[in-house]
Amino acid sequence: MYGLARCAGPMSYALSAEAAEFYESTFVPALFDSMARRAVGAAGLTPGRAVLDVACGTGAVARAASSVVGPTGTVVGVDRNPAMLAVARRLRPDLRWLEGDACALPFAAGTFDVAISQAGLMFFGDPVAALRELGRVAGRVVVQVPGRLSESAGYRALAEVVSRHAGPATGDLLSVYFSAGSPAFLADLMDQAGLLVDRFETWTGATRLDSLDTFLAVELLPFGALEPDVHDRIVADCRTALASFVSPTGAVAAPIEVQLVTARALPGARAGGPVGMLSG
Template identity: 45%
Template sequence: MAHTESFQLEEAAAEAYEAKFVPAMFTEWAQRMVTVAGVSPGQRILDVACGTGIVARTAAEIAGAEAVTGVDINPAMLAVAARVRPEISWLQGDAAALPVPEGAFDVVLCQMALMFFPDAVAALREMCRAAVDGGTVAVAVPGRLADQPGYGPFVELVSRHADSGAMSLLGVYWACGNLEKLERLFAEAGLHGVESQTHIGEAKYSSAADFVAVEVESTPLMARLTEDQFARIRTEAAAVLQPFAAADGALTVPLQGHIVVGRKAKERKR
């Protein structure tokens, strides 16, 4: 499974991502990730494609900051991560060539990023390489767009106004959502004992305008929309998202996602 899109941000957008996107959606998933992966005290943890570091920070609350390393290809994301939690080790590097030794980590985590890697199997093999024998690799990805009752209509709204470049990015978000195919990627990468869980998370926003700000201004989508396109999307978003609005206008939008866990084979003793 190969893709050509990436999730790259300048530092101002990375700051917005940390301030808006992380609390709206990813804090909840980070907590689920470390729980499902079985992160515990005394383990060494690697967060691949760490972004501004929410998974690494969550793992550090259990394993200790000195035991956690975050890797991301985007220096702007890492700059924000280091500002928020400087005691964690942050490294710049590609998921397909992780700048870490073989067998250095007990648990390797990757949240909501696998779909952006040019070669998902190669990235999973690298995660496996970084794990100790018998170590854990856990990945979280959004489910299929067809299974997203809130984000599906929003993507349809964007498609009515945006160009192909914006839709290419939005399409990749959901590209690893087929759970059967995702589990096969783990097997192709040499991971064993593959297990999966599907969750319905809750993405929370103060209003439809807040939803649009988070989903557009805190992501690479902003650079792919004209001012006019963005204005029309912002204007029509309230009607599209009305089914998820409370009386005060606050939104709770469901996000279906999968967490898949595999283990590196233990080396046989001769």
């Protein structure tokens, strides 16, 4: 679930070109496509609207938004990871992709109708500043993040196995992905950013992959070069710990809680910030 270098700060996970391609071909259809459709549905888009996808990765949300706003609409994706953006450009060269910082978006206030950020907030160096920027450049803000690790059974089991064999510090790296998943924490961030929450939804999705081996190849990617014996112990332990999420055919469906927030900037909160243009 990692590899998404988002907002300047301590939590940056940069993928190589090969890893970004693997991410798009494997993990996006496993989970992020379904999440993207949900986020775009919550945004209330119509043809002709202007949409900004912040922390766009390989462009799952942008592609879903484009199918709704159509040729008369505008879709722009922003991310800090060049490898992710290269995949996004290859898949949809007709959309605009920019390398940039979520905490300093290069657009004038009110440039977009909707700004959407999926699975990026927990990686932003300053999440309040990033949310404030989303509210500055768009009339509506949609934020979707993984929920609580405690309520995401498949990932909770994986985190316990990783911590047991690779140490708590390595296990904490997986926990970071769920670090923005508390409803109270999200509500506080929105309030600090001057955003008025219109809707807060908690739902349960699932990461669906063809085998446990594929699931582990994706989820262990951010840990880099684990010692071979540690990696082997994690994989062996997971065959037992994650057995209840594996079907008779070998396919995996790992439950994950998701938080989806729709908000808008409070009056007077959209002034200031960088000035930019869609053209160029």
